[in-house]
Amino acid sequence: MNHSLTPLDDMFHPPTDDPWWTETVWFSWIVPERGLVGYVYPVFRPNVGTQFGGVVVFGDRPVPPWEEPVHAFDWHQPIPPGLDLRDMTLASGLTIRVESPGEVYSVQYSGRDLELELTVRARGTALVTRSSTPPLGAGHIDQMCHVTGHMVLDSQKSAVDCLAIRDRAWGSRRDGRQPRVSYSWGAASADEYFLAAGVHRDGIDTLTTGFLMRDGRWSPVISGRRRTVRGADGQVTEVEIAAVDELGRELAVSGRATPRHLFEGYPGMICWTGLVEWNLDGQTAWGEDQDVWSPGSWRRHRLA
Incomplete structure (x- = not known):
């Protein structure tokens, strides 16, 4: 569920008693x-x-x-x-x-x-x-x-x-419970950009959230898929995003990634990130593609 941003969101939010x-x-x-x-x-x-x-x-x-x-x-x-x-x-x-x-x-x-x-x-x-x-x-x-x-x-x-x-x-x-997720974004201008994030289930990268700004009109992404091409080292080299927003607009964007870098923001999280040059509606859009795994899932992926 989406709600408006408030000044309180720049502060600490009231926590539960969970130590995590x-x-x-x-x-x-x-x-x-x-x-x-x-x-x-x-x-x-x-x-x-x-x-x-x-x-x-x-x-x-x-x-x-x-x-x-x-x-x-x-x-x-x-x-x-x-x-x-x-x-x-x-x-x-x-x-x-x-x-x-x-x-x-x-x-x-x-x-x-x-x-x-x-x-x-x-x-x-x-x-x-x-x-x-x-x-x-x-x-x-x-x-x-x-x-x-x-x-x-x-x-x-x-x-x-x-x-x-x-x-x-x-x-x-909680550390050690990292799901396999993706987080991709790109921007050609302040009036043309996107964010597409999702989870990996049953061999498919399903988009679950994000947004599309097209012709200066912003709308949340409601569904879609992320497809990837991987090199011999298992890293993503090419990405395709196909999504639909709440206005019924379709997003079809493809990109080529630079060599990947390891960002370990938490114990038990592997985030392979790379600078991406996207083709967004015929425009060059710079951004990222984050390919996120747990150590165990990445190890099984490489062994396979």
Whole structure:
């Protein structure tokens, strides 16, 4: 069920008593001309007082996570007393400030390998999903944004000016129970973009959520399928998305992915992500395709 975004969604949500109750804040950006994808991803478990996550930048070639241009990902840090997600500074050097609720965010980071200064402005309706089933109060926000600013990486300053996704999630997220899911998005302009996310069941990637912005008109995705071509290493090299939105509009998009990078946001989660150049209604749209597995399911896939 979809509900409107509220200023309260930039704050900690009231948790249940589940120790696995989790709040996440995710901002992404891309620099296609350098083949770079960046994530800001702090994660909080307030019932046990811990925080983890951080900042990662994936380069233009596949390497282990510790060889990526930036892998500043911390584990088991204490949540600072009285932390307010609307204006937070973490010990890692990451600062996130809500300049306008649900609309404008300031993201800064100062670390050994990266200096980052971004302004994130919403560029469309947020897809807000809330659940009344256990865990009570679970929810998710996905929103296309215009990200501007700069990054200094390897002493090279690069301007950032892209369309990219932000998301927020809250609810129970227990380690070791990762389903096989996909998360694909691309943007040609502020009036032409898409998000398509789904689950893998019975050998089929079924789309369960997302949105389509076409000719400046936004609508949720209600059904569809994701088809992939994989290389000898099991990684996705080509992606096709076929979906339908609430307005009855059909989305048919295809893309070729750069070599995949491993993002392990949680113990027991393998996320293979790659920068994708999509063909969206005849337009070039840059974005991502995230191919998410548990370690066991990935191992069985490779053995097969």
